[in-house]
Amino acid sequence: MSEELTPPTDELLLEMINISKSFPGVKALDNVNLKVRSHSVHALVGENGAGKSTLLKCLFGIYKKDSGKIIFQGKEVNFSNSKEALEQGVSMVHQELNLVLQRTVMDNMWLGRYPVKGLFVDHKKMYQDTKAIFDELDINIDPLVKVATLSVSQMQMIEIARAFSYNAKIVIMDEPTSSLTEKEVSHLFSIIRKLKDRGCGIVYISHKMEEIFQLCDEITVLRDGQWVTTRPLEGLAMNDIISMMVGRSLTQRFPEKTNDIGDVILEVKNLTSKKQPSVQDVSFSLRKGEILGIAGLVGAKRTDIVEILFGIRERSAGKIILNGKEIKNNNANEAISHGFALVTEERRSTGIYAHLDIGFNSLISNMKTYKNSVGLLNNNRMKSDTQWVIDSMRVKTPGHKTAIGSLSGGNQQKVIIGRWLLTRPEILLLDEPTRGIDVGAKFEIYQLIIELAKKEKGIIIISSEMPELLGITDRILVMSNGHLAGIVNTKETSQSEILQLASKYL
Secondary structure, X not given: OOEEXXXXXXXXXXXXXXXXXXXXXXXXXXXXXXXXXXXXXXXXXXXXXXXXXXXXXXXXXXXXXXXXXXXXXXXXXXOOOHHHHHHHOEEEEXXXXXXXXXXXXXXXXXXXXXXXXXXXXXXXXXXXXXXXXXXXXXXXXXXXXXXXXXXXXXXXXXXXXXXXXXXXXXXXXXXXXXXXXXXXXXXXXXXXXHXXXXXXXXXXXXOOHHXXXXXXXXEEEEEOOEEEEEEEOOOOOHHHHHHHHHOOOOOOOOOOOOOOOOOEEEEEEEEEOOOOOOOOOEEEEEEOOOEXXXXXXXXXXXXXXXXXXXXXXXXXXXXXXXXXXXXXXOOHHHHHHOOEEEEOOOHHHHHOOOOOEHHHHHHHHHHHHHEXXXXXXXXXXHHHHHHHHHHHOOOOOOOOOOEHHHOOHHHHHHHHHHHHHXXXXXXXXXEOOOOOOOHHHHHHHHXXXXXXXXXXXXXXXXXXXXXXXXXXXXXXXXXXXXXXXXXXXXXXXXXXXXXXXXXXXX
């Protein structure tokens, strides 16, 4: 479809040639190519739905390609499952975490390949091997703790360490920094450089352009399931890549803000949760048409605020006042009845029913409105509302009956937002709404947020991306270790002031 410039001279480890893959109603890959060399980090970019994850799942044995060739270390391969790919030297760190939460860290590290001593698992060796890898990678996590007790960022480091443990020649990383702090990202980059020095080829999928320019040597761009170009990163500008990804020039990262701010819609006074260390004495207000950001470092308890407001985390003290009237929001159903909606941070584990269709995922929060006087569901209205979600959110899908888990992350997120809009909320709580979403889809979601604000909705958005908060909010509430460190006007603040406030109670 496009061009390939002269590559570096390092050994070619992996070549995927003219790979095609179709699902019912959609051609996900159409003659796509990818070449990965030793001692290199190769960026694979494209909008959500461009085919990046599908291509790598074909390599990893999760999907069976329809046509094309895969040549790994000079030999044609067709891995039938992920175990075979891992054993042959291809490792993958998935965007969505795949850990067994109720098992220990070291169990997760060696699952399916436990070291044995006679007839029994050698727990001592398993501990020592885990500790040795963690020490080499400078990961400070106890191998004996349950994964369920860890933060998302710690789980992400375990996934990376597990991939490292296979001594793979090709390591695929799908949005590996989506849950990491700036310090943890720097740590991850040092791990990636170690792999690169060992002669590995790393395939790096990310929507964060700054990371790609900092880390990667080569880049392959996909668009709408087709290969656009492969070339060295040197000499390319960010706008060049974005233009190749979206097929058009994206002149600005954030839409123009056109929302007007009205009267106070929500008052939060002395919000406190004492069950486990959580928020302490947090007070703020939210106005109609206002977009209020919440900033803070990992562990600042940003998510705790929206979970308390939505009734899924216990509130031990404080008041929630909506339109001048105190409400309780003791559970999610009560919060929904008061016009609250929550888009959660962990899309796959708490946002979607992955194996069920788009229709179910669009309608589940609004089911009571589809019942008639005798309790039967109105199928025509349900179909109409599902189509409204698909059309208004611009969801790329073959149809209503497609399992939502088969869609790209950005399209899943659009369905979730559409689901909540069907409940006609007054207060929209968005926790990392653009995590793992490409620049084009992000722009659409920003437009949607601003349009909702123009309709006098009150919007609270949590984000770890500082440019995002500075680009779309009106004010920013900064949390530090469960305490309110300050509230700043977006137009009058800076990234350094926000980071300074975020460190106030550490």
